[in-house]
């Protein structure tokens with residue numbers, strides 16, 4: 521499906537030509553032929569989601585700020601002299617572990633390692649997968665705030681302190697209704713949105729699972 525040219529959000533320059541489908545394409549590109557996760561495309565996927573979130577209003581600012589700062593930390597690694605070690609999640613894990621660049625048990629000299637930073641986004645990817653699935657199967661009168669909160673409670677919430685959970689809960693209540701949400705995605709009719717979600721979900725799920733298995737294998741799922 522081609523993207524529509526209408527703008528569904530505030531008329532900021534970065535909102536022009538926005539199309540949610542393009543943003544999810546980046547996650548598809550992040551899967552290499554040998555099923556490694558290419559960090560540059562993974563971050564482009566997240567960046568697109570943050571752009572989308574920014575269109576939904578300032579109330580989500582604290583969420584998009586946190587995601588953006590994590591994207592930036594990883595981009596800095598990619599652009600550093602060791603950038604080639606950060607080509608895939610697999611190469612990053614190998615490089616950082618072999619060079620003792622990860623605080624494994626408690627925050628120490630590497631509080632912002634690539635591994636711990638990507639883990640935060642990875643946990644959020646599970647929320648995204650659950651939210652997209654709820655959206656895809658929702659009825660016309662389904663409430664995005666409830667779908668979002670349910671997906672959050674089933675995934676990310678367990679990693680957040682009370683104050684963040686409360687703030688997130690308040691923000692979710694400000695989400696637009698299902699139809700306006702679909703409009704903001706700028707994909708087309710509700711049927712076309714649902715079809716697009718059906719295509720996007722297996723990709724998001726695969727990227728999530730590959731990263732999950734890798735982190736589990738190296739015992740990295742609880743990095744401080």
Ligand SMILES: CCCCCCCC/C=C\CCCCCCCC(=O)N[C@@H](COP(=O)(O)O)[C@H](O)/C=C/CCCCCCCCCCCCC
Pocket residue numbers: 569570572573582583584586587640641643644647651652655668672676679680684688695705744
């Ligand atoms: C068709 C579906 C459209 C979906 C559109 C999704 C747009 C989502 C865009 C970005 C998602 C934000 C990802 C948030 C990453 C959070 C990482 C995290 O857990 N950070 C916490 C821990 O970090 P450290 O302190 O250990 O460095 C940090 O404390 C979090 C702070 C901010 C609050 C995070 C709340 C997350 C809620 C996720 C749901 C987003 C709701 C979007 C509604 C469409």
